[in-house]
Amino acid sequence: MDGPLDLAVVVPTFNERANVAALVARLDRALGGIAWEAIFVDDDSPDGTADAARALALVDPRIRVIQRIGRRGLSSACIEGMCATAAPLVAVIDGDLQHDETILPAMARALAADAALDLVIGSRFVDGGGTGDWDKDRVAKSALATRLSRRVLKADLSDPMSGFFMIRTAIVRGLTPHLSAIGFKILLDLMTTSPRPLNFKELPYTFRVRTAGESKLDHVVAMEFLIALYDRMFGRFIPVRFAMFAAVGALGALVHLAVVGPLHKDLAVGFIKSSIAATAVAMTFNFFLNNALTYRDGRLKGARALFDGWVSFCAVCAVGAIANVGVAAFLYNAQSDTWILSALAGIAVSAVWNYALSSRFVWGRY
Ligand SMILES: Nc1nc2c(ncn2[C@@H]2O[C@H](COP(=O)(O)OP(=O)(O)O)[C@@H](O)[C@H]2O)c(=O)[nH]1
Ligand SMILES: [Mg+2]
Structure with a gap:
């Protein structure tokens, strides 16, 4: 596609080898008419995710790969990806096909139509959205985390745990030096770090079931979530x-x-x-x-x-x-x-x- 880059899609990955090609094919289908690039930020996955992404990048210059050595962390991976593009808009999407890439064009249109809008968030909890085939346990845990973060962070989001959003890249660059970069929830980090409330809009999507690879959401992640909350509240006093x-x-x-x-x-x-x-x-x-x-x-x-x-x-x-x-x-x-x-x-x-x-x-x- 000719003309300047419109959009970078940042894909944090850890052991998602089996999903890489499918995701790129889906992005290609969804993003017709948009000049985009995809940036895989892989934490040196043992399953060779970075190699799989590079195999695609070799023949498709829209695909890029950042392979981080000796580091782990979803938030910091997203930040690095977002800072590695010249595109004016950047989206973050999971690499396991659970997020619905077909709403990316609507996100981009919303941002193009309203200069005062800072970001568009994919939400599972507004009308038309859903959590698909989640079991009761996972729904309950997610609801608890949502309530907790809403209370603590005073961010009135329907789905603060969402990892699926599109934002103006310049805003991210401005906030990056002040982000805590810990844990799983980059969206919360961005929204609570900003000195002025970010102007956001939510678009519904249905969370898909993971078909390949495994979730990394485990006890460590739950702990990281609490750590991130601590950091927001007291981190200024005691790191x-x-x-x-x-x-x-x-x-x-x-x-x-x-x-x-x-x-x-x-x-x-x-x-x-x-x-x-x-x-x-x-x-x-x-x-x-x-x-x-x-x-x-x-x-x-x-x-x-x-x-x-x-x-x-x-x-x-x-x-x-x-x-x-x-x-x-x-x-x-x-x-x-x-x-x-x-x-x-x-x-x-x-x-x-x-x-x-x-x-x-x-x-x-x-
Ligand atoms: N770079 C990087 N990506 C990660 C890390 N942990 C998880 N991911 C990716 O983040 C996305 C969401 O993780 P996932 O385990 O599916 O979380 P869940 O959907 O909430 O169960 C997937 O694309 C993972 O591969 C990490 O430590 N580093
Ligand atoms: Mg997932």
Whole structure:
């Protein structure tokens, strides 16, 4: 198609190899008369999704592929895709054929017809929309998330969980530096980050049943949703990653106590030896928990990466422990008996130290 690009369709994918060609064929059918490109943003799917998309891109310059290495996350994938186009309009659509691409032209027409409109959202919960063959459980979970986010985020959307929308690209570029980029819900992120309420319109569609591949909506995703809510409410005061790191650290302290107690009291191991053993157990526990939760988007995988990560994490924490004791000893004043405050200050300093250095040197490769 000649003439300037009208629309970029961003397709975040993780293990969607079997759906790529079908989606491109459907976009091609739906978008007649529109100059479009599709940008697959794939998080290095083991099933070779990026290769499948590149095979199409080789013979069709409308298809592009961003293959992200060592990173995971639906929101951040969408953002990167949206920032990688020159088209004035950008849509986000799932790569598993569950969203109805045939309403894309109507979305584009709505934006063309009204310059004051910022975005058009595909909604399952306005008249004419639907959730297709969802089971009761999924409907209930989605309804709960919808209510929660409406209340917390004060966004009056019928379907804030929708991952299907079209927006003016310039708006996204303006908001990108301020997005939280965590979790599953890029639409919410955009709408709540904007300093002025975005002017939106909802178009109905029916959510289709997934026929190939698997849903990635699992417990981790539910957790990410809560994290994103936290970030919106308190993230300005205490960054969400630090909050998680500190929570993991607190659990680590409990693990430490649970090891020292029995070793020292019941098995009569010397206190120093018990403490060293407990420290090793707690650090290992913290390393794996941080790897699975706090840094799940940059998770270390494979024996070698895990071992190297564990060694550097222990090194960082060892220095943190020395700083902890140093600060506490410096502040401690025997006369006024300030041991609690001194101990807390020591803990705070070592927590910040551990966090700052481990995010840089243990999980900071990318
Ligand atoms: N790039 C990228 N895409 C993802 C990730 N998680 C899910 N997706 C894609 O996002 C879309 C929606 O995910 P899906 O698991 O189908 O969610 P559901 O429809 O709510 O069950 C699909 O195209 C997935 O392949 C991720 O971590 N990174
Ligand atoms: Mg899906």
